[in-house]
Structure formats: structure tokens, C-alpha cells
Amino acid sequence: MSVAAIGPRRWTKPPLIGRAWLRWTLGIGAVAYLALAFGTTDVNWARVWEGLPRGARFFAAFFPPDFSSRWDDIAGGILESLWMTVVATVIGIAISIPVGIGAAKNIAPAPVYYACRSILAVSRSFQEIILAIFFVKLFGFGPFAGVVTLSFATIGFYGKLLAEDVEDIDSSQAEAVRATGAGWLQWINYGIQPQVMPRMIGLGLYRFDINLRESAVVGIVGAGGIGATLDTAFNRYEFDSAAAILLVIIAIVMLVEYSSGYIRRWVQ
Amino acid sequence: MAVALRHGTKVWHRRDRGPQFAIWAAWLVAAAIFVYCWQLISDKTIWAFVTDAPQQAADIAARMVPPDWAFLLKLGRPLWDTLNIATLGTVIAIILAVPVAYCAARNTTPSVAFVRPVALFVIVSSRSINALIWALMLVTIIGPGVLAGILAIGLRSIGFCAKLLYEAIEEIEESQVEAVRATGASGAQVTAYGVVPQVLPAFAGITVFRWDINIRESTVLGLVGAGGIGLPLNAAITTLAWTRVSLILLIIIATVVVSEWVSAKVRHAII
Helix, strand or coil: CCCCCCCCCCCCCCCCCCCHHHHHHHHHHHHHHHHHHHHHCCCCHHHHHHHHHHHHHHHHCCCCCCCCCCHHHHHHHHHHHHHHHHHHHHHHHHHHHHHHHHCCCCCCCHHHHHHHHHHHHHHHHCCHHHHHHHHHHHHCCCHHHHHHHHHHHHHHHHHHHHHHHHHCCCHHHHHHHHHCCCCHHHHHHHHHHHHHHHHHHHHHHHHHHHHHHHHHHHHHHCCCCHHHHHHHHHHCCCHHHHHHHHHHHHHHHHHHHHHHHHHHHHHC | CEEEEECCEEEEECCCHHHHHHHHHHHHHHHHHHHHHHHHHHHCCCHHHHHCHHHHHHHHHHHHCCCCHHHHHHHHHHHHHHHHHHHHHHHHHHHHHHHHHHHHCCCCCCCCCCHHHHHHHHHHHHHHCCHHHHHHHHHHHHCCCHHHHHHHHHHHHHHHHHHHHHHHHHCCCHHHHHHHHHCCCCHHHHHHHHHHHHHHHHHHHHHHHHHHHHHHHHCCHHHHCCCCCHHHHHHHHHCCCHHHHHHHHHHHHHHHHHHHHHHHHHHHHHC
8 A cells, every 4th residue: 555745645556566677577578579469460351351251151150050951970970079088088087097096196106106297298298189180190080090189188187187186185094994904906995096086086077078079179180070070061161061060069068068067066 | 884794794895785786887887888989989990000000100200300400490480470379369368258257257247137148158159169160160261370360269268268257256255345335436446446356366367377278279270270380280291291290399399388387487476
């Protein structure tokens, strides 16, 4: 709170950034950057202008969307996306359980810990699309490449969260199980698993959500699913079919998100 | 605790028979669904290509080293474009997300019955469509280039930012708002002095967090023609210039690591 020197005391709002020099540097830097960024961005306004009627046509295509003329392609693509999501989520989680347990500092020996942590780091550092391009090159076009992509991405996500969850457990419970003379597997099964299970089921469902969204995209580079159908629809300028596909994707994502949220609340 | 009698001695079980059976049945159903889906995927796969994959991988890896360092000079511009796509996209998203979040938050929305559902629908549809699909759409409509990328990132990020922001608005302390209102402040003043200061740190954190994600996403937008470093990546992959591909991948990883570091630093400073 600052006080004016003369006259009645006046209150001014405290600034977000306390240090004045930092505030000014950030402000001037932001303005300079924006000027530079706008100055160097090439925009072909003629092309944009030309595209506006097309945009209007696309927008109009939503009222009503055309589900019927490409329905076989749409249904096939959506189903393929769903299969891919199921298979990739299961495989990804199955692989990430040993990796995640190995990456937990409190139960894994140091060499295993570093090995598993580096697997997680590698899996997390690439975008799904870039992975998909390479897996399509390796395994050929089709849903298999998509399944491998999504499984790979799932390992990094799920393994990291599992490792963090195992590191946060109440160690006295695990110790009590160990004191009964339990073997290593029994120790994991009775001492650690019950503590992390509710959260991990929730995260598994959340990852299912993410995989479904991503499975709509990997098709653009040829890895199966609804993305390929959508790409084709756009390339042929069949906006009413594209609108239908987008609406189907939104509906399914909402449905899955809603039901997984419901199941998560029920589990926890 | 479940205890079963077997040959006159008590044996401890983890669960009663009913729950145990339910869990077993759930596993059976899940396994059946998985096998069925796997079967369908397997039917669409050419297994000869899959068994061939290790050789292919070794082949590509051998062709990728050493990275074509001379190409680095030509990557400056695409990298700058990528940065601009992510940053300007985030700026657009934030500008549009603030009113959407204001309308979606239960305690600030002008009308729970009409405005709030519309705002929530905007959030959901923006979130459920990936940036790459937005880009695909915009490239068809307004032509390839950086602008399509910026708009794609912007449209994708509105939902994310608005969702986190409206949750932050709903969690504010109501007594502070009430105190400001009690001074006789108008509606706009209540928002400016009662609500905004409480959500400003969360707002800054969300912005930086989303910027970090956007850097990651804008690296691939070029694959559908929306500018940035994805364009040379796509060109290098289609011309099989593997030494360039490896260089671009290294650059992408470096960019992502740097942006993650910056975002973590800034968020740490704010919170």
C-alpha cells in the first residue's frame, strides 16, 4: 500500500510483479516481441479473403451435417478408433506397471530406477504424431502403427504417475506386510497395490480418454482410425461429411469423459 | 475381513466370495473385450511388415547419423515461426478464454440457465478437437501458413484455459468479494477488486503452462501445412533426407526441454 505525500491518503492497487525493474523489463520485452512477431509473420491476406466464403460454407455444413452419404466410412473409422484405444490403453498400462514400479525410488534399486526413469523420459519427450510417422514407416499403414504409438505414449504418462504414487505411499503399511514374512510379490500385492489402486484406476480411465482423442489424430499420418476419414473429407472439400465426423468425435469424447468421470467418482 | 472355514480351520481371505466373484467376472469381460479388439486390429495388419520392423528400424537409425548440421542455418526461420505460433496462439486463447470462463463460473455467470451451458459447450468442443484437426480445418479454409497455425493453437487452447480459469474463479473466497461489495462498489468494480486479484496468480500460471504445451503442439502443425518447424520435418521425411530428420528431431527436443524449463521457472516464481 502506498501513501501519497500530500493531501488525503490514497490507496493504489499493489502490482502483480513486485519488483519495478522486472515489471518494466517484462512489459517492454512483451511489446517488443509482439511487434517483432507480427512484423515477421507472413500472412497471405488475399488467400484468407478467398477462403472466407469457404469458411462460411463449412460453418453452414453443420446445419445440418451429412451423416448418411459417408456413413460406412465414418462408422468404420470410429469403431477402428475405439478398438485402437482399448488395445493401446491395455497394452500401455500393462507395460507401464513394471516400468512404473521400477521407477519408484522407495522400492527399486538404483540401476533399475535410472533405467526405468530414462524409459519414461524418452517416451514422454516425443509428440504422438511424430511417433506415429515413424511407426507407420516401420509397421506399414493401418491401425497397428496407431496402437503402438498410443501404447508408447501411455507408458510415459501412466508409468510416471504410478511411480509418483508409489513414492507417496504410507510406508508403515508396507512395512507391516513385510514384517509378516511376505515375499516380494506378496509385499507388492498386499502392501503397496491396495494403496495406489483407486487412483490408478481413475488415471487409467483418464488415459483412455486421452488415447481416444489422440486416436482421432494419428490417422492423419496413416496410423488408422477416424483421422484418415476426416483427412479425406477435408481434402475433398466435403464439409458436410467433415462436420458430421467432428460432431461424432465431440459426442464420443463427451460421452467417454462423462462416464469415466462417473466411474472415477464411484471408485474413489 | 473375510474368513473361510476349510477342514475345520479358519483361513483368511482378502475378500468375501461375492466381491471376489464380481472382480473375477469384471476381469473376464475386460479380457474378452481386449481379445476381441485385438483380433480386429490384427486382421487389418500386414504381419510381414511388422516382423520386418527391427531391420527397418536399424536401417533408418543408421541413415540418421550423423545429423546434417549444415541444415541448421535454414531452421532459424521455421523455429521462429513455431515460437510465434505457440505464443500468439496462447495470447489469442487467453483473450477469448477470459470472458468464456467468466460466463462459465457458477459464481460470476450472468445467467446460470442460458449463458453457462453455452460457455460450457464452447469449452468442451474446443477441448475435444485436437490442435492438428483444427489446423487441418483452417488450412483448408484460409490456406496454408502461419496464420492457420496460430488460429489452430488459439482455438484449441480456449477450452483448456477457460476450464482451468473457471475452476479457479469458482474456488475464490466469497468473503473478500462480499467485503468489496459492502463498500458500495459497482458490478465491474467488484470484479476488478474482489475477483481478479484472487485469480490473477492462477491465471498467469495457466497461461505459462498452456504456452509450454503449445510449443510442443506447434512443432507438428507443419505436417498439415500450418507453418513452423513441422514443414521442414515433413519435407525431410517425404524426401527421405534422414540426416535432416534427425537434426530437426534434436532441435524439437531441445526446444521442448527449454520451454518446459522456462515454464517451470515462471510457475515457481508465481506460486
